Amino acid sequence: MSAARDVVDATGAPVVAGTDETAGVANWSLWIGGGLVGLVVVMALVSFAWTPYDPYFVDVTNRFGGPSPTNLLGTDQFGRDVLSRLMVGARTTLFVGIVSVGVAGVVGTPLGILMGMAPAWLHRILLRANDLLLAFPALLLAIMFAAVFGPSTATAMVAIGIGTIPVFARIARSGTVQVMSSEYVLAARSAGRRGVRLAVRHVLPNIASLLLVQASVSFAIAILAEAALSFLQFGTPSPIPSWGLMLFQAQSVLAVNPGLTVWPGVGIAVAVLGFNLLGDGLRDRFDPRLAGHQ
């Protein structure tokens, strides 16, 4: 079957899923995605307890040091250890992902359920309003936030989160609309369940898997957005390690030291790929339709 599932990709357009996997085929996306995400998470967690060097320690006698036994990934133009900064940068990356997806999920999900359960006229108004927000680029919003509140990790993640709210609202809405027409909801409604109780007990659990998939995809988008913002200096300010900022600082010495761009670039790529694959894998695993089919 080729169900038009409302998983929304980076551009906000619904993605039509391909043919479902047949049972028994290993879910490679899930495992590879999970592995890559795990790598980033472990790096971030370890950085709380230990990094090879102080990521802020400037040692000008050791600038542009290539990879060596003492500095595995070399040193940057301040003589700071790249590996240490990469590890602490993973923290920033994950933190941004968690907070922005959290903001989007916490606000967007109830909004979407409300839309899905609202009377037709209200539904239509809210949906159009949501579409209007969806059309507004999250990056632009984040740049506006940075202009008003000053660039920081916090403004970046809140702005990315706000920018992602309409995506979650749309996913939650379409899931809710489906669930609302299901027999168990009709049964619950005929038994007198209404409003919030209905939403929490019957709708939310049944759209949770959709949301989880979207969260993983949005996580990847958020990571990319934070990296872009930091690269443009609208995000995490120097000298706090952030992969986007590391990339920005490396590009200023690109002509003489191209190697410095590699590691933050790899970090971003791994994290984004990981969360995207994880999202794909989760979708394959949890999609309620797929489950029903099997």
Place this chain on the structure above:
Amino acid sequence: MSLPTIRTRPGDRLSRALRGLVAVAVAGLVLAGCDAGETSEDPTSATEAGSAAPSTSETVATTGTSEPSETGGGDGAVVLGFAADPLNLDFTTTDGAAIPEALLTNVYEGLVMVDQDGEIVPSLATDWTVSDDGLTYTFTLAEGVVFSNGDEFDSEDAKFSIEQVQSDAWTISLKAQMDVVESVEAPSPTELVVTLANPSNSWLFAMTTRIGAMFSTDGVDDLANTPVGTGPYEVSDFVPSERIDFTRRDDYWGDAPAYADVTFRYFSDGNALNSALLSNGIDVIATVQAPEAISQFEGGDYEIIEGSSNGEVILSMNNASPPLDDVRVRQAIRYAIDNEAVRATAWAGYGEMIGTMGAPTDPWFAPERVDDYPTDTAQATALLEDAGATDLTLDFRIPNLPYAVNAATTVQSNLAQVGITADITPVEFPAVWLEDVFTNKDYDMSIIAHVEPRDMGIFADPEYYFQYDSQEYRDLLAQADQGPAEDQAATLQEAGELLSSDAAAEFLFLAPTLIVTDGTVTGLPVNEVSEAFDITVLEPA
């Protein structure tokens, strides 16, 4: 308290953010209005907080599409690449260093000018005498000088030009340096007599800057687009944020410069500027913006010229606000900071150590100040303990300029070694930085390059954002300006020493003048001694 200067650097955030490691002290930002109290009493008065505002122009450099320029030959052309672009061509009402950089000496001339050694030498005035009381300057003007609009230059024009500065026609705050002039007379077409209200050793130097530019009485109608001066070049085309074309004048009164056509091209991004030279889009990078990447020009035909500038990169400390009101804390910070390391990371190791306010081209420069505060963490820790200021956290509010961010990163690391936490907040430059740090003085430490020549006077103003309040210092500056000229250097050295021992600020280093040529041009001005980028001395190799 308007800050008209903000207009001069429109600050397109995106393009600024996109540029690479940029820097170089070029765009002096006059922080007008804020210096209302500043008058001629400020001896070496420099009312500008120069900012090494790099390329904030809106143009995205179009390196790839640029046409290769012709070079060589006595009547050839040369293209120079710059970073900070002028908003218009009128420095009488628009602040910023880019306008005088392009126009002074080349289009406008003053009565006197400053040579590469910092000496004041004749220009439109062939000779001058100063009365014994230091109040009356009598200039003998050159004959046969013609403005680019055909008018003859005579003492009436000179009188008009000086009086214009004092009138409302000029709006930039630098005009205050002309306040000391009491009267101007033009007894004959070649004789000009200027009387000062009180003796001033700095006034004649001020006359070498933009305020000393000579205008034609009939040539000030459209300064923003059509500058009319006596210089060897005139502006033949001006495309804002892109380029200025200069054409050599045939009726110039002095020696004709070597190049018939000179073009200034403006690039918002330091790496784009480098690429323009690599792709032959320009012949000279007049102010290198990406010093880290300069090594790509080493070897081959390229020539890297390093000279001295007037851009003191200063770690400012809020002298009025605890804990930095304690001299021991400020001294501790000076001991803690490794200036060499800061210079290495902020400017790729280029630039000179200064130790106090001033540049090596200033006659009173004292090299021994450099050794006042060697890097000494033990001494710094002892001073902090002595002051009872352990476990400090300081608000380190810096402009979001690459050199400032890079310098701050190193300073933060240095200070961490002595237990000071410097909380870096990069703020948008110029608008937010001017508001927070410069105007509201809501900061503990900051970093900015002060690019005005001979600007020791900024420390004499307790209202200036350093909030350094020393009567002794003010007295020394007044004495230097109004006392006998031969004592000026010694007195200013004393003032510089006082600044250093009071740790009024940490003088990180002097930004270099870095020029790269493709080897086809010679004669480039090595030291940035005046506000002008002198193109009249350029010659084909």
